[in-house]
Amino acid sequence: MEIKVLGTWNSHIRAGKRNTSYLLDGKILLDCGPHTAESLLENNINISEVKLILITHLHLDHFGGLSDFLWQRAFESTEKPIYILGPENIGNYALDILTRYNTPDYFLKNIEFIDRYSNVEIGNGKHSIPDFTFKIKINDKYVFYSGDTSFSEEVIKNALNSDVFIHEATYPSGMEDIATKYGHSTVKIAMNAFRESKSKVFIPTHMSEQSMVELGNMNNKNIIVPEENNTYRF
Numbered sequence: 001m002e003i004k005v006l007g008t009w010n011s012h013i014r015a016g017k018r019n020t021s022y023l024l025d026g027k028i029l030l031d032c033g034p035h036t037a038e039s040l041l042e043n044n045i046n047i048s049e050v051k052l053i054l055i056t057h058l059h060l061d062h063f064g065g066l067s068d069f070l071w072q073r074a075f076e077s078t079e080k081p082i083y084i085l086g087p088e089n090i091g092n093y094a095l096d097i098l099t100r101y102n103t104p105d106y107f108l109k110n111i112e113f114i115d116r117y118s119n120v121e122i123g124n125g126k127h128s129i130p131d132f133t134f135k136i137k138i139n140d141k142y143v144f145y146s147g148d149t150s151f152s153e154e155v156i157k158n159a160l161n162s163d164v165f166i167h168e169a170t171y172p173s174g175m176e177d178i179a180t181k182y183g184h185s186t187v188k189i190a191m192n193a194f195r196e197s198k199s200k201v202f203i204p205t206h207m208s209e210q211s212m213v214e215l216g217n218m219n220n221k222n223i224i225v226p227e228e229n230n231t232y233r234f
Contacts, residue, residue, distance in 0.1 A: 001025060001141045001234045003164065003203070005226045006039040010170050010206045011061040018228060019061040020205045022145070022166065025138055029053045029069075030145045030166075036065040037072045043229055048077040052117060055086030056147025057131040058093060067097050074107035081110040085117055087130045123158030125149030127183035133158050141234055144199065148206060150180045151189045156196045164234060165199035168206035172214045187214045201234070 002025050007018030019033030023040070029050050040047055047069065055063050063086070073082065084090065091113030098108065116122070119138070125131035127148045135158055136143045144159035146167040159165055171179040173188035185193070187204070194202040202223045204215050215225045224232060 001138045001143070001163075003143070003232045003234070004043065004045070005228050005230050005232070006036055006043070007033065008205050008207055008226050008228055010168075010208055011059065012208070013061075014209070019065075020168070021065075022205075023050070024136060024143060027051045028136060028138075030134070031056055031062040031147065032065045032069050033061040033063070034065045034068070037069045039229070040069075041072070046076060047073045048080050051080070051082060052120075053082065053084045053086075054120065054132075054134050054136075054145070055084065055090060056125065056133070056145070057087055057127060057129055058090065059129065059148070062147060063090075063093075066094055067101055067103070070094075070098065070111065071101075071103065071107060074104075074109075078106065078109040081112065083117060084111065084113050085115065085120070085122075086113075087132060121158060124152075124154050125183075126152040126155070131183070135159060135162060144197070146205075148184060150183050150185055151193060156193060159193070159197040159199060162197060162199040164201050164203060165194050165197055166203045166205055167193055169204035169211045169215060170206050170208055172208075172210040187211050203232075 004023040006021040009017040021036045022030040121135040123133040125133050134145045142162045143164045144162040167190045169187045169190040170184040171186040179186045
């Protein structure tokens with residue numbers, strides 16, 4: 001199983017960073033914020049080969065690049081079907097935006113918004129708006145992806161015994177009050193979730209300068225601090 005890192009950053013990006021997004025085995029896209037399509041192209045990935053997009057929630061940094069993705073897909077091929085799974089009404093929101101962008105009708109060929117997909121378990125994160133978590137089975141491996149969330153027993157339940165645990169770590173440890181207030185996690189909260197999930201490898205995401213420094217200083221063989229444009233194999 002391959003995990004391509006397209007973006008690792010929170011909504012307040014800086015130069016050289018992109019919003020959190022991952023590609024599994026070249027086929028399954030996790031979140032699609034601004035510049036996700038650009039990142040795919042820069043990594044020489046054929047956008048029309050992506051068959052499933054999993055959107056955790058409808059904030060700009062997780063959903064705002066979907067229209068761009070679908071436009072770029074249309075330039076490559078619309079003959080291959082693509083499925084998009086996300087929170088309630090994601091199809092209505094996406095189509096409304098595409099209509100406002102005067103998207104040609106044929107750009108929307110073979111696009112299907114769905115509420116379930118084989119080998120994908122859906123859970124709920126604890127965020128400021130409705131937010132999904134996903135546990136994806138690829139061959140004999142399980143990847144958990146949290147989107148944005150503060151600590152939640154449901155997140156732990158959904159992630160239990162995953163091979164790879166991708167969980168947001170927006171704030172550094174010590175800022176638990178503000179993180180929880182806005183539906184996010186600190187490094188400490190994310191580490192606790194990782195341990196309780198009994199997963200094998202932790203990949204933090206949705207990071208900030210402070211949380212990345214803290215994570216980089218940890219000496220733990222079970223933590224991979226992801227670098228954008230890198231590929232990790234499991």
